[in-house]
Amino acid sequence: MIISNQLESIYSQCQPINKNSYIKVLSKMKNMLISSKTSGKLINEKDMQLLTSFEDPFYSLNKELLNYKPTILRQLCLSIKGSINHACEMCMHEEKAEASVKYVDMCLEEEEKCNIPQNALADYLKIRS
Numbered sequence: 030m031i032i033s034n035q036l037e038s039i040y041s042q043c044q045p046i047n048k049n050s051y052i053k054v055l056s057k058m059k060n061m062l063i064s065s066k067t068s069g070k071l072i073n074e075k076d077m078q079l080l081t082s083f084e085d086p087f088y089s090l091n092k093e094l095l096n097y098k099p100t101i102l103r104q105l106c107l108s109i110k111g112s113i114n115h116a117c118e119m120c121m122h123e124e125k126a127e128a129s130v131k132y133v134d135m136c137l138e139e140e141e142k143c144n145i146p147q148n149a150l151a152d153y154l155k156i157r158s
Contacts (some may be wrong), residue, residue, distance in 0.1 A: 032097065033104035040087045040109055046080060048072060054079045090117035126155075 043062075046052055054076040056063040062083045064076075072080075086095045087109070090102050097105075106117050 033101050033108060036087075036095075036097075036101075036105050037108040040084070040105075043080065043084050043087075046072070048077060052076065052080075057083055088117070090119060 039062075048071065050072050051067045051070060052064050052072045053067045053070070054062065054064045054072075057079045062080070064080075087105075090106055095102060102117075103119065106119050110120070
């Protein structure tokens with residue numbers, strides 16, 4: 030829980046930074062970004078690109094880019110779910126599974142002969158069991 034809270038804090042601190050911010054990126058590594066506030070000088074394009082590349086793994090919660098346990102990634106997902114740019118792999122998979130279940134339910138309720146894809150049926154059976 031502590032790690033996901035720390036990651037959420039880092040993510041939240043990066044969110045308000047935009048092209049009108051007075052920030053200088055001093056160093057960027059895979060899991061670390063060091064920046065400082067500047068007076069009178071807007072963030073330059075290179076620093077904005079570094080910041081964006083640092084934030085990208087948070088938006089997608091990509092398991093290869095954020096090397097944390099699935100439970101930590103799930104907690105982080107739940108914490109930042111309200112973010113405008115949040116579109117992680119877990120949420121996308123859940124939305125796809127929910128859509129499959131709704132489709133199968135509709136077919137069963139209306140007794141229509143629907144062409145139900147195998148993966149949709151598998152998701153349906155997994156969720157309904």
